[in-house]
Amino acid sequence: MKAPLSWLKDYVDINVSVDELAAKLVGAGFEIEEVIYPSDQYVNIKAVKILSMEKHPNADKLRICQVDAGDKKLQIVTAATNVAVGDVVALALDGSRLPDGTEIKKGELRGVLSEGMFCGGSELKLTGADYPQAGIDGVFIFPEDTVPGTDVNDFIGTNDVVFDVSVTANRPDCNSIIGLAREIAAVLNVPMKDTFALPAIKEEGDITSSLSVEVKDEELCPRYLAKMLSNVKIGPSDEIIKRRLRLMGLRPINNIVDITNYVLFDIGQPMHAFDYKDIAGGKIVVRRAANGETILTLDGTENKLSEQNLVIANAEIPMAVAGVMGGANSGISDDTQTVVFEFARFKRDNIRKTARTLGLHSDSSARFEKGIDYVSQDLALIRTMQLVARLGAGKFVGGRIDSLKKQVAPSVLEVKKEKIDEILGIDISVAEICRILKSLQFEVKANGGDLTITVPAYREDIVGANDIAEEVIRLYGYDNIVSKPLDGKKLTQGGRNPHDKAVQKIKAFLSGFGGLSETFSYSFISPKFIEEFSLAQDDPRANVIKILNPLSEDVSVMRTTLAPSMFSICASNFSRGVKEASFYEIGKTYFPKSLPMTDTAIEKETLVIGVYGEKEDFYSLKSIVEALSDRFNVTMDFVPSNEPFLHPYRQAFVKINGKAAGYLGQLHPAVTKTRKFDPALYIAEIDLDVFIENTSDFLPFVPVSKFPSIQRDLAFVVDKDVYAGEMLKTIEKVGGKYLRQASVFDVYTGVGVLPGKKSIAFNLLFRKDDGTLDGEEVNQAVDAVLTAMAESFGAKLRD
Structure with a gap:
C-alpha cells in the first residue's frame, strides 16, 4: 500500500522525521518495503522564462534562446516551434536527469553552446490528462505567472515522500490512506482529524423514482449502496487529486473516474460509476451469472462466465463483474449526463475465485479479496459527495438505495487484564492498556482489572483476548518483553522424533557416502504421467487427487509417485549439458481414500533415486540401494517385477521382510524419449515408511x-x-555354519554354454572363528551346495 506523506497529513499531524515515522510503523508491526522520493525522477529541471530568441547562424530549423532561470541567465539552442518570447518553459539544466534516466549535459549544437534542453510532456512523463499542455508535440509551457527558477517538482507535486507499506492479510483496514493514518495517530499518540464533515449540498428529486436495486444473492453481496448524480459535467480533476493519483501510480482520466480511484485509495472502498443511460430498465440486479453468459470488460477482454461468478446487471445484460472489473458497455464517457455510484461489500473468497478463474485482476479485486468492512461504504459515500461538490461535477439526486437492512453493531469484548498479562508474559498497567487501545479508536471501560472493550466496526480481525493482547504489545513495544522461566512448568528438551531422525540419517548417508545430490520438487505434477508411464486404470498410482484451481495443467494433480519428478529433474539437467548425475529426493506421495475426496489423503514418505551417465547401469543403482540397506540393517530382497514404465529385462521389485517396499530398474526407452533424454536412466523408489520401520x-x-x-x-x-538371487539364498541356507559370505561374480552366456542356458559363478568364503578350518569340512559344505543346486534349480557344474 503506497501512502504519500502529504495525503496522510490530511488525517493526522505528523511531527517526526520520515525515518523516525518509518521506524515507528515497523515497530507497530508494519513492514516498510520502500520509502520513495518521487522528486528523484526530476533532477535539476526548472521553469525558465524565454527573454529573447534568434535564428541559429548555421541551421535553419534551430533557434538560440536566452532564458531567465531565476538565479542566472542561460543560453539554449532549440528546434521547438511552439515557444515564443515571454513563455515560461521546462528546462533540463546541465547535469540534470530525466525520468527515464537520461542525463543532460551542456554542449554545442552546430557550433553554438546550449546549456540545457527544453523538455516536453513526453520527456517529463506527463500526458494531456495531467496537463493539457503536456499532450502537445512540443515544449511544456507553464502558466504565465510561474516564477522563473521554480523546480518542476514543486509544480507537478512530486516533492513528496511515499511510504510503500506491506500490509498483512489480517489487516485489510490498512489498505487505505485513512487506515494507515489511524495507525500513525496511534504510534505518535496524537488525535485523528475529522475530515468527514459534509458541506451544504442541495439534492433534487428522489433516486427511487429513477432507479431500483435488487440483490438476488445476499450471501455473495451482503451490502449494495447506490447514489445518483445528475447534471454531470465531465472535466479534469483539480491539481490535488491529479497529483495524488500520479503518486499512487495512476493516470488522471476525468473528474468522475478520478473520484472513484481517489476514494479507493483514500478510504479503501472500491467504487464503480455507471452511466445511467446504460442501465436498461432503470434497474440494477446483483445476481449470479448464467452459465455461458459473456461480458466484454474494460480491458477489452471477452469473458465467458459461470454461475460461480457474481455480476452487476441491468434488466437485460451484465454491466460489470462484481468487485473485479466494469463492462465496456457501462463506462463513463464525455457525453455522460447521469451517474450511479456503487459502494458495495462482496464475499471475498468469491471475488478471489472469480478474479483467478477469469484472469482479471484490479486494484478493486485486490481489496475485495482481502476483505472490506461495513463502515467503508458510508465513509466512501461522504468522501464522494465532498469531492463532487469541490469539483462541481454535478448535482446529487435525493436519497440513496441501501440493501443493508440494519446497521452492523460493533463487537464488544470482555477481557481481563490478567489474561492479557498471561498471554504477553509481562505486567502492563490497566491505565497503559486503556491508553493504547483508545489511541487505536477502541472504546474501553475499566472496572478494576475487568475491561469492556468496544471494537471499531472496521476492525473485523479483532475477535478475542489474544487479538487485544497483540494490539497492546505492538504499541507498548516488543522490546519491553523480558525473558523469564515458565511459571510452574518443567523445561522440556526439543528435538526430532525417531522417524525424522532416521530420515536425516538416510539423507546424510546418501549425500555423504553415496555422493548423491538432494533435489526438491513440487508435490503436484501433470496428469500426463499416467499415460507416459503406461499405468493401468486399476493401478493405485493412476488414482490421483485433482487440484481444484491449479496454476496450470502441468501442476494439476497430487503425485502418487516420485518417478516423474525425478525424470523431469534428470532431463532438465541433461538438456543443460550435465552428461552424468546422481540424485535423490525424499518427499510425500498422496493417495485418496476415496474419490471424490471426503477425507484427508493417505500420505507416504518416499525415497526416489535417479542416476544416469556412462558409468551407470542397473547394478550401480542396485549397489546404492544395497549399501543403504546394509547401513541400516534392513533385510532387503530383490524379486522379479513387471513395472510397465521400466525396461522389461532390467528391473526388480524390492521387498523388506517379505513386504513390498518399492522397485528399481531402467526407465523404459519409450518414456525417456518423450523428453529427448538419450542416456539410460536408472530409478529406484522406496517406501520409506516400510524401510524405517525395519531399520x-x-x-x-x-x-x-x-x-x-x-x-x-x-x-x-x-x-x-x-x-541368481534365488540360488544365492539357497547357498546361504545349506552352506553350513562355516560359510561366512557368498556372492555372484559372473553371469555368462555364449560359447561353451548351450542355447537357453546361462552360467552363474559364485564365490563362497568359509572360515572358523575358533580354529583352522580343514579341507574336509569345506568339501562337505560344498557337496551340500551342489546337491541343493541340482535339486532346486537343475543346476550342473560348468566344465
Whole structure:
C-alpha cells in the first residue's frame, strides 16, 4: 500500500522525521518495503522564462534562446516551434536527469553552446490528462505567472515522500490512506482529524423514482449502496487529486473516474460509476451469472462466465463483474449526463475465485479479496459527495438505495487484564492498556482489572483476548518483553522424533557416502504421467487427487509417485549439458481414500533415486540401494517385477521382510524419449515408511578372525529364467555354519554354454572363528551346495 506523506497529513499531524515515522510503523508491526522520493525522477529541471530568441547562424530549423532561470541567465539552442518570447518553459539544466534516466549535459549544437534542453510532456512523463499542455508535440509551457527558477517538482507535486507499506492479510483496514493514518495517530499518540464533515449540498428529486436495486444473492453481496448524480459535467480533476493519483501510480482520466480511484485509495472502498443511460430498465440486479453468459470488460477482454461468478446487471445484460472489473458497455464517457455510484461489500473468497478463474485482476479485486468492512461504504459515500461538490461535477439526486437492512453493531469484548498479562508474559498497567487501545479508536471501560472493550466496526480481525493482547504489545513495544522461566512448568528438551531422525540419517548417508545430490520438487505434477508411464486404470498410482484451481495443467494433480519428478529433474539437467548425475529426493506421495475426496489423503514418505551417465547401469543403482540397506540393517530382497514404465529385462521389485517396499530398474526407452533424454536412466523408489520401520541402529561388533579362510568358486549352468538371487539364498541356507559370505561374480552366456542356458559363478568364503578350518569340512559344505543346486534349480557344474 503506497501512502504519500502529504495525503496522510490530511488525517493526522505528523511531527517526526520520515525515518523516525518509518521506524515507528515497523515497530507497530508494519513492514516498510520502500520509502520513495518521487522528486528523484526530476533532477535539476526548472521553469525558465524565454527573454529573447534568434535564428541559429548555421541551421535553419534551430533557434538560440536566452532564458531567465531565476538565479542566472542561460543560453539554449532549440528546434521547438511552439515557444515564443515571454513563455515560461521546462528546462533540463546541465547535469540534470530525466525520468527515464537520461542525463543532460551542456554542449554545442552546430557550433553554438546550449546549456540545457527544453523538455516536453513526453520527456517529463506527463500526458494531456495531467496537463493539457503536456499532450502537445512540443515544449511544456507553464502558466504565465510561474516564477522563473521554480523546480518542476514543486509544480507537478512530486516533492513528496511515499511510504510503500506491506500490509498483512489480517489487516485489510490498512489498505487505505485513512487506515494507515489511524495507525500513525496511534504510534505518535496524537488525535485523528475529522475530515468527514459534509458541506451544504442541495439534492433534487428522489433516486427511487429513477432507479431500483435488487440483490438476488445476499450471501455473495451482503451490502449494495447506490447514489445518483445528475447534471454531470465531465472535466479534469483539480491539481490535488491529479497529483495524488500520479503518486499512487495512476493516470488522471476525468473528474468522475478520478473520484472513484481517489476514494479507493483514500478510504479503501472500491467504487464503480455507471452511466445511467446504460442501465436498461432503470434497474440494477446483483445476481449470479448464467452459465455461458459473456461480458466484454474494460480491458477489452471477452469473458465467458459461470454461475460461480457474481455480476452487476441491468434488466437485460451484465454491466460489470462484481468487485473485479466494469463492462465496456457501462463506462463513463464525455457525453455522460447521469451517474450511479456503487459502494458495495462482496464475499471475498468469491471475488478471489472469480478474479483467478477469469484472469482479471484490479486494484478493486485486490481489496475485495482481502476483505472490506461495513463502515467503508458510508465513509466512501461522504468522501464522494465532498469531492463532487469541490469539483462541481454535478448535482446529487435525493436519497440513496441501501440493501443493508440494519446497521452492523460493533463487537464488544470482555477481557481481563490478567489474561492479557498471561498471554504477553509481562505486567502492563490497566491505565497503559486503556491508553493504547483508545489511541487505536477502541472504546474501553475499566472496572478494576475487568475491561469492556468496544471494537471499531472496521476492525473485523479483532475477535478475542489474544487479538487485544497483540494490539497492546505492538504499541507498548516488543522490546519491553523480558525473558523469564515458565511459571510452574518443567523445561522440556526439543528435538526430532525417531522417524525424522532416521530420515536425516538416510539423507546424510546418501549425500555423504553415496555422493548423491538432494533435489526438491513440487508435490503436484501433470496428469500426463499416467499415460507416459503406461499405468493401468486399476493401478493405485493412476488414482490421483485433482487440484481444484491449479496454476496450470502441468501442476494439476497430487503425485502418487516420485518417478516423474525425478525424470523431469534428470532431463532438465541433461538438456543443460550435465552428461552424468546422481540424485535423490525424499518427499510425500498422496493417495485418496476415496474419490471424490471426503477425507484427508493417505500420505507416504518416499525415497526416489535417479542416476544416469556412462558409468551407470542397473547394478550401480542396485549397489546404492544395497549399501543403504546394509547401513541400516534392513533385510532387503530383490524379486522379479513387471513395472510397465521400466525396461522389461532390467528391473526388480524390492521387498523388506517379505513386504513390498518399492522397485528399481531402467526407465523404459519409450518414456525417456518423450523428453529427448538419450542416456539410460536408472530409478529406484522406496517406501520409506516400510524401510524405517525395519531399520536398526544396532551394529554388532565382530572381531577380525585370527584364522585363515578358504574360498571356493562354483560355476553353475542353469536355465536362463533362473534368478541368481534365488540360488544365492539357497547357498546361504545349506552352506553350513562355516560359510561366512557368498556372492555372484559372473553371469555368462555364449560359447561353451548351450542355447537357453546361462552360467552363474559364485564365490563362497568359509572360515572358523575358533580354529583352522580343514579341507574336509569345506568339501562337505560344498557337496551340500551342489546337491541343493541340482535339486532346486537343475543346476550342473560348468566344465
